[in-house]
Amino acid sequence: MTDLASSQTENGTAVLTGNKNGILQGVADWKHAKTGAAMIVTAIAILIAVNFFSLADQLKWTLWVSFGIVAMSLSFIWGKAGIFSFGQNALFGIGAYGYAILSLNLLPYSGETLSALVFAGVAAAAFAAALGYFMFYGRVGDVYLSVLTLAVTLILYTVFSSTAGPQYRIGEATLGGFNGMPGLPTLTFWIPGSGSVQLEIQALLIFAIGLAAVLYVIMSYAADSRFGEILSGVRDNETRMELLGYDVRFWKWLAFVVGGAIAGIGGGLFAAWGTFTNPSVFGLTQAAMVIIWVMVGGRNSLFGAFVGVVIVQWIADEADKVVSEQTPLILGLMLILSLFLLPNGVVPTATNWVRSWLGASKGGSRGEATQAAPLPASEAATEPVRRGVIVAQNIAKSFGGLSVLRGVDLTFDEAPVYAIIGPNGAGKSTFFNVLTGRVTASQGSITLNGTDVGAMPAFERARLGLGIKLQIASIFPSMTVRQHIDLALRARSTANRGALIERTLRDVDLWERADDQASDLAHGQQQWLEIAMVIAQRPSLILLDEPAAGMSRQEKVRTAQLIERLSRTHRIIVVEHDMAFVRSLEAPVAMLHEGRVFRNGSFEAVCGDEEVINIYLGRRSNAVSA
């Protein structure tokens, strides 16, 4: 069964196997195919628009295209980067006001408003950058983020509604309070020789479709590129990305800014279309619409955004003919229904139908191969030896009033493997997290290879050579095995990236599954995949948190062998409470007890100690005789 699945995969992507450059070629072909499809759809759309649409239809569709652009921006940040924002319509609104303000001021001099459309994108991106700084660099949580963006949307509505009066004037542009800004110039080009050319409605629609197509292709490239891969990683597993050395804050921020620029351009197009803008672009109903479009179209599909707009707006228009002025009721109903009936949206659902109808779906690899993963073949001998040094001095940590660590001094600089043991509550996990950077010590210093890393976040320590394997396999469920290693290699630009990925995966016996989704791997294989990622990071020092937890005896033996092998080239610190496993490591042992180093030495010396035994058995030392 496994063979069948993998041979199917090989047939499907014949270009990929064996040839490293083939991978890039294959990806490029796919992108070209997408671009080609976009161009064909665009051409057809333009032909239909020109030949069959009435003036009213052309007006309507231009509006829908501008809506589709802002919906696409939400698809990108929500579907790709996992950021759920209520604020895309606010950025759309800023784009609309940006276009309004610049076009009114600039048109008399430049004779065009294309620059105002560009400015719409820039203004929205700048606003997104400022807001994003607070949200992402403050590490505001998911739910808080959606509430914050909603609050910002509401306040922009209030701000722009209260700009009535002549004092709210920017150059030629009066903001106009609740009534907004009427009489804006439509989209105007400056063509050498013939001067200013205003786009009539048909030309505006053609331009809008072309613009949307260009933005779609750019966003598709971004989504399929390394940028998109990193964003998927952040969406799937922020912690792991951080431990791989990525600054998660920055990438989320960047995605938000890019999404902001796109939304702003949509808003600019909207203002050019209607030659007006008013504060209702910041309204709650508008905020709801953007989300409903994306929900209906499918947030994992950029194209779905446009489909969602067409479906929702069509239904809303038709419903309005039956019961007029009930838009919020209908929108709310659609939102709830799509959530319950179509949680993935129209386009992904339809795509899945077509796939299964064509029989092209990857036949059940899920849940297979539940047997323990085999021991990786030993190829690491070619790796250079990199044994980093980490020194913890006088580390103390308290949570609230509870002192968990009370001055831990440990130096890891000689043996290839060290073990940290201790009974429950001894402070092992906290010490581990202080080393990784996920917890900041209240006191003391951490030195990694001579650099003081005590105040550094986890991702910076990872860049300095700290590799971390967490207790529970921390992987990216929706990504392929190959992408995991690609992410772990980070920006290290190597010509033989493909070869490096192959070697790493062969090392842990996962090369056969390179193009399978990680969520389809067996539990043990996911553990190996995480270890493969850690190795691919090229750390000098590897921290393992309870690597034997939940393993069978056989698996523990294999894990100990793997640690031994890795230790030929890396320094390894294992935090563990399984004593038999620790003994098999034949490593120096530091035992923590009540937040301090209680004993430090060889396994035999520490575990032969009467007092240590008493602590583990929960006896008081003077009660032994009883």
Next chain:
Amino acid sequence: MDSVLVVLFSAATSVSTLLIASIGLAVIFGLMRIINMAHGEFLMIGAFTTVVLVRTLGLPVLVAALGGAVIAALLGFVVEIVLIRPLYGRRLVDTLLVTFGLSLMLFQLAVNIFGTTSPGISTPFGAVAIGEYSVSVYSLLLIPVAGLLMLAVYLVFTRTKYGLLARAAAQNPEMASALGVDARKINKLTFMFGAALAGLGGGLLAPIVAVSPGMGQSYIGQAFMTVITGGQAFLLGTLASAAALGGVQNIVAQLVTTFWGLAALFLTSIIILRFMPEGISARWKRQL
């Protein structure tokens, strides 16, 4: 001297109003981790119920507001069963979206029933003179009312069986269910309780705000920011953030305009969240 007193009363009223408008949301968010986007509409329903009871039956405002709480609790009961329960275990954002949909529908239904404006009710109890200033007695009354409300909610969560079980289920769901706590029943009660508090809040505010179908939307932003700035200790944290945000809002509003007061509230909360992303009470040991 009088002016200082008036400013202080005004600030305290501001804080109390914020607290009354937020407490229902805080209970639901604090115990169920659900952002109830329809919170504003629960306020609105409480307010309309109060207006109707006062105008038709001539009930005193404080009694009519209890009627608002009952109606909102009944609605909360239905909403929890129909919309919230099927979504347990799904992403947090799903419950947010479903209540957002509900919020839009309730708004439109209110417009259909009551029209876009309402006659409202007059502010009872008249005014009292402080030196040369005149201050509304009802506004002053909201200060002890908010205090009593907080105390009552605090007692519910510390002294009743439901309160203890609800906190247990929120802090450690596995342990609670291992001890035989029926999480579904607790969640239903919590949602109803939060909805009732929202309805009561709307009723209490009805005499001093313009009651309209859109009133929920004008409170929702402030209430949300107050609750998330408050953080995990959903009672005392919300109290602290309401004090900070309401205080800032009121002072700025008195110095400049109402609008800038609101802007100051939002800015303050965004800045607090930049440095305390999990709210003021994230590091407190108390979780109430």
